[in-house]
Amino acid sequence: MKKFVVTVAGGGSTYTPGIIQMLLENQDRFPLEEIKLYDNLAQRQEPIAQAMQIYCRDNYPEVKISYSTDPAESFTGIDFVMAQLRVGLYDMREKDEKIPLKYDVVGQETCGPGGIAYGMRSIAGVIEVLDYMEKYSPEAWMLNYSNPAAIVAEATQRLRPNSKIINICDMPVAIETIFAAILGLKSRKEMNVRYYGLNHFGWWTSITDKAGNDLMPKLKEFVAVKGYAAETEDYQHRAQSWKDTYLKAKDTFALDPETLPNTYLKYYLYQDDIVAHENKDFTRTNEVQATREKDVFAKAHQIIEADSAHDISFATGSPHASFIVDLACAIAFNTQERMLLIVPNNGIISNFDPTAMVEVPCLVGKNGPEPLAMGTIPTFQKGLMEQQVAVEKLVVDAWMEGSYQKLWQALTMSKTVPSAGVAKKILDELIEANGDFWPVLK
């Protein structure tokens, strides 16, 4: 069987060890020749890369792990790029969260003004990596987690419409893992789902078992009382902020009991409540720095100092890592697995903008995703999505045209922002904070 070469772009990411471990563990279905780590920040990538080299040497000596900041070295002779860039690192994420909060507006990584600011930074980084891949390995596929996925997908679709990039999100699969636990199933793969929306802005309309039996009534009964607060072992969600998010799904569900909501809808539907409960001096960035980032780098340093990975391991088995490996397998071996991906609407939701990037079930094979028709959607969801997709499109317009006006309109249009006046104040502070990360706006 062919052995694959995979580049992990954003090699210094806190998610890199999990993805590498998942790749190594799945070689019976996806054999590896080499994993290359690429990052534009050598000192962030180095400890992760060196620790994973030791881990691989001790456990999978047949696979090579290399790392570099040189694009030619990193992108030549590869089959897949698995990308997870954070342009501006946690320092800028913290500003994305804290600046809007000063004005009592949602401060979040991918939603509202924080997501808009992050989008304005991410577009260039993602396009840069995509161009490297196409220059050095034109046949390769880029599987892209880099956030904010909705804005990044809109930008890549407009700027590189023919590129082999698939934008993805792990939130639906993480929630489906909870659904499976609630239903007493061993795996989310025992369910067939129908789901539609924008990234971090969608709804499940049907969940059945493989025999076609409706599982929604049992799920709804649970969610009406507890939201998504099921006792699972998902490491990421032990943080109090994630527990709060999962509980809040109960209130989001109450607004439309016909469907089950994505957790991120809380930022658009209960924005006042979210802001009221936020600690403006200690946001999610600070929590991540004190937990995931600290743990991952501490373990990397321990492995390097011990020159052994026998007794030290990273958290494994996350839906984040398994989803991207499943996607690579589906493309490599034409498995036709059904997966939720972000793709051009193009009639999939028949009463919605055909040019919008939507998140829907797709069958995935060697030519990429084939989306399944979702039909018409109700007025409530359609109205919300039209407003939100306009925000995302205006951000990409603003980035492409260097337009202050369009970005001000985008912020004003966001359901999280109360007025054009507040939008302008937040925008002016974000421009100052983002400096050269953003194009100059006129």
Ligand SMILES: NC(=O)c1ccc[n+]([C@@H]2O[C@H](COP(=O)([O-])OP(=O)(O)OC[C@H]3O[C@@H](n4cnc5c(N)ncnc54)[C@H](O)[C@@H]3O)[C@@H](O)[C@H]2O)c1
């Ligand atoms: N789509 C999803 O559902 C999903 C899920 C989880 C994480 N993410 C995203 O994954 C990314 C990584 O998250 P993290 O918390 O591990 O962040 P992180 O800061 O630990 O890692 C990001 C890495 O990207 C590197 N980087 C930044 N710009 C780059 C560029 N232009 N070229 C190469 N490397 C670059 C940084 O140096 C850093 O090492 C974020 O965008 C996050 O939002 C997405």
Ligand SMILES: O=P(O)(O)OC[C@H]1O[C@H](O[C@H]2[C@H](O)[C@@H](O)[C@@H](O)O[C@@H]2CO)[C@H](O)[C@@H](O)[C@@H]1O
């Ligand atoms: O606040 P963070 O950095 O911990 O997470 C933000 C990301 O949250 C979602 O991804 C979760 C996922 O739901 C969970 O199962 C696990 O894999 O961890 C991920 C990170 O916590 C979301 O889908 C991403 O877009 C966010 O970046």
Ligand SMILES: [Mn+2]
């Ligand atoms: Mn996501």
